[in-house]
Amino acid sequence: MSAKRDRRNKLASRGVQIAFVLGLVLLWYLGSTYWGVSPILLPNPLGVWDELKDVLGSGEFLPDLQVTLTELAIAFVISCGSGITLGYLISRSPYLIRVFEPLLAGIYSVPIILFLPLYVLFFGLGPGSKIALGATISFFPIILNTIAGFGYVDRIFITAARSMGASDWQMFRHVLLPAALPVILTGLRIGFTVALLSILGSETIASLAGLGHRIVHLAEAMEMARMFAYIVFAVAIAATLNTITSSLERRAKRQ
């Protein structure tokens, strides 16, 4: 295929994408403005835009955002610390890997969101239960990837380093860590994403503050335009955080 035709195809795809998105927004606008779709079901996009400007301009979002991000940070620190430490300890012995890896993978396949009612009972409706859920859910991808990273380093590297007289620390620093780091970083990124999702989710289900709580609160108050504005805001925050973590992961892997 010639380069010119290729470029034309690419442009056409881009055009279809833009047309698709614009068409949806146009349908939304027409539906809510002229076709009489109830504003309780679908607020006018212009109204949502105004509310979004108001939310951002007044700084009303700050307390909720702060709650959500604090919960996320604490949960992620807990799951990183425990996941990487335990994962490293397990990965030191092939026997322990064979005992624990299937066990952890098995628990991970159960929807851990089921723990939420239990955590609400233990830690209350406040940030405690969110942190616990976020830490539990992100613990599993982090520990599993740490085990996979440290546990399956090519034997040849280890034998070579040892036969050249590497100390334990040198072995860790120059052989194990560089080999394991890319896999662990992937685990950290997945862990971060699922922690964010589960914290937003648990705030939606049962909470006192946070972005998820705000969205539910507005839904119950039937303030649809403002709720849509907060949904847009929350999605944008999640997308930004995920983009940052992905680019950090890519940069760290390149080194």
Next chain:
Amino acid sequence: MMRPRQSVQAGAGRGPAPTPWSAAHPRRIVVALRRSPALARLLVIVALILLWEAAARWWIDPIFLSPPSRVVAELDELFATQGVPGALQATFFELAVAFVMSVAIGLVIGLAVGLSRFAHRSFMPIILLLYGTPQITILPLFILYFGIGSASKIAFGVSHGIFPIIVTIVAGVQNIKPILMVAARSMGASRWQIFRWVIFPHMIPSFFAGMRLGMTGVLLGVLLAELYVSSGGIGYFTTVFTQNFDPTKLLGLISVLAAMAIVLNEIVRRAEIRFGRWRMD
């Protein structure tokens, strides 16, 4: 994921010790454990359950945690609670319907997007974008549009289950070696014949992998929606049991749901192993 195979080490070289000892001799137990990680895994599980039992009996306030023995013993009481069997049945029904719908719709969209270069280039970025957004933020909208009954939970389950299925099916269709298509076409295969004899068999492993991921998504979506709606179904009972500080029933309900999830996951995982690996040998 490719992993180098582990060399079998622990205790494999040593034969069993000569046998004047009784079966319960500590050294024999150690040898048996080293030989069989599965046995050790079972022991870990038993130890965790015993720890839970001990913690619930002696250390933790019984309004927060009840021992597993009591949870199991009072399962029948849970099922005798007015409305609980109905709620569990409804959840199972929602999971089944949401899964079937996700697979059907995901298959159609996945094929449509995967089989055409143009559609792939145009719509795949949009699908990946939607897959990446946290759908939990729009859960209140699902309830608003579909009500608090089964429909909203099914719809939310589908919204979680459909994307992994689409993405894996697209990947499976795209990964077919071009040489196979060229060979089939040069031997004069019709479009249908290419689909039936080249694309379809190559799609099956990714189809089953997609079903497994889809089941994970459906479970998450349906359970999230169930927990969110606190005026009926599972969400109502978890709220009531939590507010009444009744950990026995709460743990019972959670265990039954977890068991349901494990069984459903296991079914699709087995199906994947059974049907998905025809190329591996």
